[in-house]
Amino acid sequence: MRIFGLQITRAAQNTSPVSAYGGNGGWWPLIVREPFSGAWQQNRELAPETMLAYYAVYACVTLISADIGKLQINLTQRDDADIWSKTQSAAFSPVLLKPNGYQTHIQFIENWIMSKLTRGNAYVLKDRDARGVVTSMYVLDPSRTTVLVADDGSVYYRLSSDKLAGIPDTDGEVTVPASEIIHDRMNCLFHPLVGTSPLFACALAARQGLAIQNNSASFFENGAQPGGILVAPGAISDETAKRLKGKWEENFGGVNRGRLAVLGDGLKYEALTMNAVDAQLIEQQKMTAEIVCSVYHVPQYMVGVGTAPTYNNIEALSQNYYAQCLQSLIESLELCLDEGLALPKDYRTELDLDGLLRMDTATMIKTLTDGVGGGIVAPNEARKKINLKPVKGGATPYLQQQNYSLAALAERDANDPFAKPTPAAPAITVPAADPNSPTDSDTQPADDAKGLDALTIEREAQRQMAEAIAGALRLGVREPC
Template structure:
């Protein structure tokens, strides 16, 4: 069949090609969260873990912060990268596909990478072979294939949004942008950070579920009904049903009358003894550490004591966002085929925006380096007359001029001989004044010149 201008085959990979199963992401291989977990049927469910507040907050924070950044097309001009527009690349950067805005596209890209460890973007080309659209594929419906000679292909399943109507097709790696995260076990299989924090997230969810059941039961923990003598199974079941129906849930807190020497003893450990709040906070901090997000960004822990917004944002960018952003830029440059003179770059100015006082101080210190219009552009101000120039104070001298001065016998003119030496520039000024006076005297004698 023909897909996006390419001849795509539905045939299976060449004999001997090895299929790498990534349909279940990090859950495709049995990996125990602790020793013996598999035998005890204890597993970390990815979809359930995504409901943990710290995992959800970290993923949406990172995806939202990157999605709000604009992707610029840059060109190398006279050794400096400057923003340009190009009909072959700019349209797809402004609107990646027909059903997603730029922000939605990048959110989907990052969420797929963080949740499943892999992002697969399928290219759609026009008649010229230029990429005109990009579609983020479901990682569960993509399988990398490796041939005996090392060539890489991707097996894709039906995806109506990406206009893949065949049950399965195989496309070459040149038609897929594959952004993978934490390739610990295979260079074509990325691992999600959930692989490392899944157990902590599961523990946090269990704590929340237990607390929900605890408070749903009127904050009354479960316990034991103890009889002084032996009772048969029928009476034990009758007493249990009677107690559950009359003194649990909405009926918790009612007065119970016990006879025949029955005694009630609380069984569950109270929240104070179990230190649930500290445990829940610990699980959230573990999740933040695997996503490299400062805990205070998602409301876990206290804010840093120093008041410097830019320093906090730079820390967050360098330890969390920078690697993700640069990985996307590399995928775009190679996937779009921009070459050596063109490239893509995220505009991180909004992310690292300074407070007003600091920003004005930085622009002030930039005088002599930046043009006035360049400074005004940083403040979203229009160019002004005379602003397309670099201004510098007059008392500044070049190093070459200072070197010539220092090379003189008496660079500062402190000796008496230097004082006695006539200054040619001063003589020139005197001659000019005398010539002006003589010209004025001559003009006074001419007719029509007022005396």
């Protein structure tokens, strides 16, 4: 038999694996159960559908799933420089853009995350073509899917009929191997193949919150303000009691609440039910909502619980929300898609976080300006962030001319940059020899004669000066200055 492009062998059909829920039943009996006998008949059982009626649970689940669903799924490829960049593939891109025939990629991801947050497990069935390439993906109902483990440790999944997913409506259930299911599980507390929903931890808080809301609704609808008893001074018959009760509810209940009551025959009214102030319903309601937010790791102000932060830093708030609440869910989804689609090692899926971690305009412009000025990003890359077209010459990062590399500065420091440079010796120009000028041998005697004459004249002048000084001393004449 061939189902979803997979050849199901007779051995697989006849396999009788054991349910992975085991003896403790995993998380399901801990949530879907009756807190007291008859709770199911009164619609008060702890089922996921019941707890989703509480506003804090609904707000957290829808907020998380919508924020992840709005992120574009990109197929990326690693290049020779170990950089991941967006790419297209005829085998993988179509199923990421359109997972199936009735859901967009946003609806598909939201359905995936909602299933994980409310049931702890997301089961995605893969549909293949004749080549074995995944062409469609379907999120299954967790309540109609069971994890099975065979004696040899192999994992199977038992699927009930699902017409949207193409599972035929047969007499029995279909069992498929784990290779045909993408299983994204959350908080495997009881079994490695069975996830636990956050509802497991906030079920009682959600039930208490619903009880407070129901009590408040009954409080204002009933209106026999306040509820109490009529006390007679003596014994009265059942007929009289019924008559007084009916008259009281008719005249002072519902829309007649707050009307003036006149009691006679010694009757006395005693209030029993606490009012909203005495019961501190507002504080109790806030507490239950805070518990739900803490379990889902959602900042309280994002679902209307508590006050918003006073400082205006959108990026910091988004980073905190992403790191504490969304990051684990996003990376788990990406990894499940990589393995489920059997992507090659140089390919992977990435959710575009620009739609989530969006800064305010002033901060974004300053960040991009610093990145371009520091040579980290090219001008065209910065322009793309703010949805502007590229410009000529903007594909290259730029730095100022006076900037030097660290290697050049290290070389300068090694050569003592503070030492004063030694002045260079002046260049001596030797005139070219004149072929017509006399040689050294021809001019040597004349030069020697000129040198002797000069020496003789100098010595004669010195002698004359000495004689003049001596004569002046003899005559008592003082030496002139």
